[in-house]
Amino acid sequence: MENGYILEIRQGIGGDESIYFLEDLKKMYIKFFQKKKLNYKILLNLEKEIVIELENNIFDNFLLNESGIHRVQRVPKNENQGKMQTSTCSIFLKKNTKNDNFILNNKDLKIETCKSSGSGGQHVNTTNSSVKITHLPTKIFVECSDERSQLLNKTKAIKILNFRINKFLNEKKNLDTNLNRKSIISKSERSKKIRTYNFQNNKIINHLTNTNCYQLNKVLNGDLDILFKN
Structure with a gap:
């Protein structure tokens, strides 16, 4: 899919809970693509890493802002004492243009x-x-x-x-630019987060715009338009 995107989702901090969150994010994006009738192809589907190829679409500017640390706050499935845990996944989304493709020898x-x-x-x-x-x-x-x-x-x-x-x-x-992946998602540091998914309050915090959204369930079901409008 020339002139489309490559979307990468990686496990961050939080052990197994981070892996569960990775699966949640994968489902969220795929549901969004399906609802918008966007062509996509899963290139890599591993426990700790997902790579998806996506066609070009009208949400260009919004999707490029997805790159960064996505943080989740919830009680893990295997937590018996009801203690909330904070985990992260990293998102990296890049335009997949023909001119950018490295020619392998x-x-x-x-x-x-x-x-x-x-x-x-x-x-x-x-x-x-x-x-x-x-x-x-x-x-x-x-x-x-x-x-x-x-x-x-x-x-x-x-x-x-x-x-x-x-x-x-x-x-x-581009070591000194924000496009550098290391500066975007290095070590999945919580300080570099762009969004927090708080399950207890059904809330999503957008750290880029300093706004809150109380429709977490809808967003995880693929309704990303809610976030893009804020």
């Missing part, structure tokens, strides 16, 4: 295949469909095993690798 790539693990049936476990591609100059690598086809996994891995190398090069080139 095949001689710089180390491609490895192996049998996929986990659920998926006998077919997945008996074919060398899982692909790991390492970019030797930067040591950046990607592993993909979501698809049964080795070719599809390789295609996904190349696309994600392009994204990660571009991100790495942009960070290196």
Whole structure:
């Protein structure tokens, strides 16, 4: 999807609760895309990291403001004493324009295949469909095993690798700018948060505009327009 976006969601501070929150954010964005009839493709779907490719749309300016630390305040599922916990996830969203795409040189790539693990049936476990591609100059690598086809996994891995190398090069080139991912989501520091999801009060705090929204349930159900209007 040229001239679209790459959306990355990563686990931050908070252990298992951060992983649960990551899943909540993934569902929130996907429901939003579906309600707006936007084309999207999940490139990477891991426990601690989600990467989604998204077509260009009318919400450009709003979506770019999603990058940063998203914080959640709630009682975890495994908390027996009812104690509230604060956890975080990091969001990084970048325009995926053709001119930005780093051109990979095949001689710089180390491609490895192996049998996929986990659920998926006998077919997945008996074919060398899982692909790991390492970019030797930067040591950046990607592993993909979501698809049964080795070719599809390789295609996904190349696309994600392009994204990660571009991100790495942009960070290196723009160390002193706000576009630098390290300055946006470094170590998922709570001080760099842009939004807080407070379940106890059904409230979302937008730290960029210093406004509150008391429709948390609707927002998590994909109604992001509520936040974009504030």
